[in-house]
Amino acid sequence: MPIELKKQVIDILKILKNKNTDVLASKLSKELDIDYIVLMSAINDLIAHDLAGFRESEINQVTLTEEGMSYLKKGLPERQLLNIFVEKDIKEIEMDDLLKSSNLPRPIFYVGITNMKKNRWIAQSKASGENKIFLMTESFPKTDLEQFLSKFHDDSIMDYGSLSIEETTNLDILNKRKLIKRMSKTQRVIYLTEKGKKIKLSDIKELKQVSKLTAEMLSSGEWSTVSLKPFDITIPGPTLKAGKIHPVINLINQIREIFISMGFTEIRGPVIESAFFNFDALFQPQDHPARELQDTFYLNIPKVAKLPAKDRVLAVKATHENGGDSNSTGWGYNWDENIAKQTVLRTHTTATTIRRLAEYYNNNDTPPIKVFCIDRVFRNERVDKSHLAEFTQVEGIVIDDNANLGDLIGLLSEFYRKMGFKKIVTRPGFFPYTEPSMEVSVYYDKLGQWLEMGGSGIFRPEVTYPWGIKEPTRVLAWGQGLERIAMLYYEREDIRDLYINPIKWLRNQSY
Ligand code: PHE
Secondary structure (H helix, E strand, O other), rough: OOOOEOHHHHHHHHHHHHOOOOOOHHHHHHHHHHHHHHHHHHHHHHHOOEEEEEEOOOEEEEEOOOHHHHHHHOOOOHHHHHHHHHHHHEEEEEEHHHOOOOOOOOHHHHHHHHHHHHHOOOEEEEOOOOOOEEEOOOOOOOHHHHHHHHHOOOOOEOOOOOHHHHHHHHHHHHOOOOOOEEEEEEEEEEEEEEHHOOHHHHHEEEEEEEEEHHHHHHHHHHHHHHHEEOOOOOOOOOOOOOOOOHHHHHHHHHHHHHHOOOOOOOOOOOOOOEHHOOHHHHOOOOOOOHOOOOOOOOOOOOEOOOOOOHHHHHHEEEEHHHHOOOOOOOOOOOHHHHHHOOOEEOOOOHHHHHHHHHHHHHHHOOOEEEEEEEEEEEEOOOOOOOOOOOOEEEEEEEEEEEHHHHHHHHHHHHHHHHHHOOOEEEEOOOOEEEEEEEEEEEEOOOOOOEEEEEEEEEEHHHHHHHOOOOOOEEEEEEEEEOOOHHHHHHOOOOOHHHHHHOOOHHHHHOO
């Protein structure tokens, strides 16, 4: 059977035969001015007849950063500074004057100065009491680094697989100066098979394929010479880029479902919280390090928060000073109401569960009460790939008579089982507001690792007594961050992705 190919495919085969050498697919697509995808689909037609093939290989490339691009045009900062000397025929100048006439931002100016010294173009002296710069030579040929930079031309990409040692040194310098970025790319090299090299074009029949018959074809009789393009039902349809629920919200909804299926009710609380509910009501002493500015965002507007009824405030004060009626000796210091009135951005959702204890008191509620909270909290953390300054916590409490540690472990096991973690372990932990306290870890099959999930415990009498929750009624509590789990679920290495929203990742998420 003769080989039948579309006209375009035959044309490409002809070009490949004429070239008589392997070609880079991206180059060929540029050269022929046809779309890369169209080219590769033509190549696939050739592959189907064993006429051609392609190899894939990784190539390492560097590209100029925006700053690098601007220096390619205007010269490196050292050259820009030198130009001032040359243009104005200056032999010596004061550092500050040079800075002013350079119009360069201060850090870049100093980079320029440092490199001018390295190039031995200038010397610096403070001998006269002034900070002066002296021009050292008369000719200033392009440095190796400058020559290397100019190799980027306007196309800012360079392969670095085959650079000389000297070029590599310059590349490293540009890299240190953050003027280039490294990237790797897959390239395809197209070649003809033996069969493809041997075949005569005259042996190939042109395939006239149409996707629909027109009235003209029918009346002209052309219809009898064409073949109909078969439908390929395996080709996926166009991607639908519609709006969808964000993965983090999806996860929150799943966790919400879990709590609700376990008989919990959702509560919400204010983001702007009093130190009272964020710390004091949790029996955290007023000089506790977690309260410090470097962890907690304190607010100026509003500067003070409203506290609950006077007698409740006094009850909390008493737990700090002498334990109140909780059988504790307290922390033994003078509790200051003004510190409790400070406003903060809630640092944990435990503030909100404590508000539920206050409500329990005000409503004269009776146990059991099971509530949860999934909400935003804030900590003054340096943002990096595993830390955010605002994130989400997931927290649950159970108020019940004779609730005990066994109940808590049971609850935690059930909760994490529903989250997809079959094995959990608890270890003793410490929180100022729970006793006993437990750290919870779960086993993550996919990674074959134990992962720390969060804290838990039974609220201390100092925390519950001010709200009338006394033996035998106890409060079980646990809490954890949400974003760490989101990173695992969605296999993100950088926690910031959850909020920076890389569009490619979001598009690949299910609805
Ligand atoms: N609030 C704790 C945290 O922010 C978690 C926790 C909640 C611990 C409830 C014990 C009980 O990490």
